[in-house]
Each structure stands twice: as C-alpha cells, then as structure tokens.
Amino acid sequence: MIIFDQVTKHYGDRAVLNNVSLVIEPQEFVSLVGPSGAGKSTLIYSLIGAEKVHSGEIMVDDYKVHIMSEKALQMYRRKLGIIFQDYKLLSKKNVFENVAFALEACGYSKGFIAKRVKEVLEIVGLQNYHSHFPHQLSGGEQQRTAIARALVHDPKLVIADEPTGNLDPESAEGILDLLEKINKNGATVLLASHNKSLVDRLQKRVVRIDEGKIVSDRAQSGYDS
Numbered sequence: 739m740i741i742f743d744q745v746t747k748h749y750g751d752r753a754v755l756n757n758v759s760l761v762i763e764p765q766e767f768v769s770l771v772g773p774s775g776a777g778k779s780t781l782i783y784s785l786i787g788a789e790k791v792h793s794g795e796i797m798v799d800d801y802k803v804h805i806m807s808e809k810a811l812q813m814y815r816r817k818l819g820i821i822f823q824d825y826k827l828l829s830k831k832n833v834f835e836n837v838a839f840a841l842e843a844c845g846y847s848k849g850f851i852a853k854r855v856k857e858v859l860e861i862v863g864l865q866n867y868h869s870h871f872p873h874q875l876s877g878g879e880q881q882r883t884a885i886a887r888a889l890v891h892d893p894k895l896v897i898a899d900e901p902t903g904n905l906d907p908e909s910a911e912g913i914l915d916l917l918e919k920i921n922k923n924g925a926t927v928l929l930a931s932h933n934k935s936l937v938d939r940l941q942k943r944v945v946r947i948d949e950g951k952i953v954s955d956r957a958q959s960g961y962d963s
C-alpha cells in the first residue's frame with residue numbers, strides 16, 4: 739500500500755506539493771493528471787525517494803520513504819518498476835542487453851538472466867527484437883524495451899511518468915494496454931499523464947492535482963480539463 743500523509747514540498751517559498759494525502763491500495767491502477775507544473779513528477783520523484791519532502795510521511799508497504807538513507811533507497815528502488823517519458827536506454831547496448839543489465843548488476847546466473855529477459859520481452863511484444871539497438875527501434879518499441887527493463891525484477895509497484903509523452907497515439911495506446919496488462923497480472927500501477935483521452939479510455943481511478951494540491955479523486959475516469 740502507498741500512503742502519502744500530509745506531504746508538503748517547497749521550491750523556495752512556493753509549495754509544489756501542498757499537504758498531499760493519498761492512499762493507493764495494492765493492485766490499484768491510478769492515473770495522476772493535472773496541468774503542466776501541477777506537481778505530478780514531483781509527487782512521483784518523492785515516491786521513489788529521488789526528491790526529499792519537507793514535511794509529512796510517504797510509506798510504501800514497510801518502507802518509510804521520507805526518512806530512508808540513500809543506501810536504503812537504492813534497495814527500495816530495485817523493487818519498483820520505474821518508467822519515464824524518455825526511455826533512458828543505453829544506446830550502445832541492444833534490447834536484450836538493456837533489459838539484462840539490471841539483473842547482471844544483481845549477480846544472477848547467465849542462464850537465469852537469459853530466461854527472464856526472454857519472458858519479459860515476450861510480455862512487451864518484443865520477442866523478435868533481442869539484437870536491435872535503440873536507434874533501430876521506433877519510439878514505441880524503445881518504450882516497450884524500457885518497460886521490459888522495469889518488469890525484469892517482477893515489481894509489485896510500477897510507476898510511470900508520462901510514458902506516452904513522446905509517442906504517436908497508436909503507440910501510446912499500446913503502452914497503456916501494456917500497463918493495464920501489468921496491472922491485471924497483479925502489480926499496482928501509478929501513471930502520471932496529461933493525455934486526457936488515454937486516461938478516459940482506461941476507466942480507472944483518476945487523481946487530479948493542481949498547484950500541488952489534490953483537487954479531485956474519482957474511482958472511474960471523468961477527468962475534465
């Protein structure tokens with residue numbers, strides 16, 4: 739379970755998160771929407787411990803994210819699946835190597851890594867792209883590679899910040915379908931997105947943030963802006 743309890747963060751004297759309280763249950767799919775500058779990325783960065791908050795508490799299961807050391811945060815982040823708008827793939831590594839990389843750092847055997855990477859590339863529909871390099875892939879395929887990399891540790895929580903921001907509508911729909919599938923398979927998903935039509939199509943809980951405050955929280959999509 740994710741709990742934000744009265745979380746506030748300032749840049750200078752401006753509150754970019756203003757007394758945010760939010761509970762996300764295991765296996766929920768929550769879209770976080772709101773205009774540019776509303777604080778969506780700040781909320782996500784706080785959740786992964788990449789930004790410190792000034793007051794309030796952020797708990798993820800047993801992790802007290804707001805007070806964890808950098809070392810503990812590194813361990814915590816390994817349990818998360820994190821997806822960004824700009825893929826962050828390693829350009830000199832192919833699809834297989836990009837996905838395998840995270841497992842290699844944890845010292846798994848070559849056989850295990852090969853099996854697990856094959857499994858996740860199948861989930862994202864890239865089973866025939868093992869040897870492609872990022873520059874040989876479309877934006878949608880690059881994002882699928884990034885999602886495969888995020889899934890390789892079998893995270894219970896997947897956090898995506900504008901994962902479709904650089905994609906054409908069709909590829910964006912494919913990415914959302916994939917996030918839905920990941921959610922159906924048991925992971926909690928938190929998706930920050932501007933994209934009204936995609937979020938509407940999901941028919942899932944929508945939390946709307948504006949000027950650092952949660953201004954609405956609806957069980958089903960009805961996001962109007």
Ligand SMILES: Nc1ncnc2c1ncn2[C@@H]1O[C@H](COP(=O)(O)OP(=O)(O)OP(=O)(O)O)[C@@H](O)[C@H]1O
Binds near residue numbers: 754772777
């Ligand atoms: N390092 C920083 N220093 C000062 N202000 C910052 C910093 N990072 C973010 N901000 C400000 O905090 C506010 C919230 O930014 P944030 O990136 O969370 O918005 P967002 O909702 O993700 O917007 P977008 O939809 O454009 O991605 C913005 O006004 C931004 O300018």
Ligand SMILES: [Mg+2]
Binds near residue numbers: 778779780
């Ligand atoms: Mg953002």
